[in-house]
Amino acid sequence: MKRIRLIFAALILVAMTAVSVVAQTRPPTTPPKPAATPTPAATPVAGNAAVPETRIALIDTGMFGDEKNGIFLYVDAAKKVELEFRPRTNELQILDNRLTALATEITKLRQAAVLDQKTIQARQAEGESLQTELKTKKDRLDEDVSKRYQQAISPISSQIGAAMDLFARQHGITMTLDISKLLPAILTAVPAMDLTQAFIDDFNRKNPRTAPPPRP
Numbered sequence: 001m002k003r004i005r006l007i008f009a010a011l012i013l014v015a016m017t018a019v020s021v022v023a024q025t026r027p028p029t030t031p032p033k034p035a036a037t038p039t040p041a042a043t044p045v046a047g048n049a050a051v052p053e054t055r056i057a058l059i060d061t062g063m064f065g066d067e068k069n070g071i072f073l074y075v076d077a078a079k080k081v082e083l084e085f086r087p088r089t090n091e092l093q094i095l096d097n098r099l100t101a102l103a104t105e106i107t108k109l110r111q112a113a114v115l116d117q118k119t120i121q122a123r124q125a126e127g128e129s130l131q132t133e134l135k136t137k138k139d140r141l142d143e144d145v146s147k148r149y150q151q152a153i154s155p156i157s158s159q160i161g162a163a164m165d166l167f168a169r170q171h172g173i174t175m176t177l178d179i180s181k182l183l184p185a186i187l188t189a190v191p192a193m194d195l196t197q198a199f200i201d202d203f204n205r206k207n208p209r210t211a212p213p214p215r216p
Contacts (some may be wrong), residue, residue: 036059057173058189060196062162062180071160071200072209077152079214084148088141095134102127163203 062073065078102123109120168176179186179194 006060006093042182054174055172056175056177056193057168057171058177058179058186058194058196059164059199060179060194063200069197069200071156072204073155073207074153074160076211076213077156078149081145081149081152083216085141085145088137092134092138093142095130095137099127099130100135102130128168159207160203163206164199167195167199167202 013035064074067075105125106120106127109116109123164176167173173195179196
């Protein structure tokens with residue numbers, strides 16, 4: 001299932017070579033990290049005090065960005081940021097296509113029976129100029145996207161964190177673990193411990209969409 005991911009800088013991965021550049025666009029990969037809620041200092045437990053019953057739950061924060069079954073407020077906010085910067089993303093793709101075409105042309109010129117060094121040098125110079133332009137625009141885009149994404153997602157992340165604390169208290173949960181971070185370390189777990197969808201459904205019910213989801 002397609003997911004919107006938190007780190008929008010990963011939306012535009014541009015691997016640059018001496019003459020060609022390959023740009024890939026994909027959704028961000030990291031889910032929103034719920035804001036930590038300050039907790040009061042623990043009170044020392046008396047030696048004869050009863051040990052409280054412990055109930056641990058698992059929640060996969062990676063599912064928060066799932067377009068169909070995730071947290072809609074987060075998904076919609078992430079999509080809006082993506083759409084806002086899509087023209088600039090497309091511009092980078094156009095530059096990448098031009099560089100790829102130049103690389104292909106240079107390869108053919110070098111394989112020709114008669115080498116046209118003047119033309120080859122001209123195409124190489126053009127490629128280096130485009131490469132510099134692409135890197136400059138990509139760096140600026142990464143910076144702008146990071147700032148905008150922080151503005152759009154931070155409030156929702158804090159809201160999710162508060163909702164998760166409330167959800168845990170209401171269900172008598174004493175500890176919640178993020179299964180997306182601990183999966184390799186979990187050897188066995190009762191399926192009932194995974195409350196991911198239960199939390200997402202509860203959050204969406206209390207925070208419904210107020211407008212249709214953004215369209216590409």
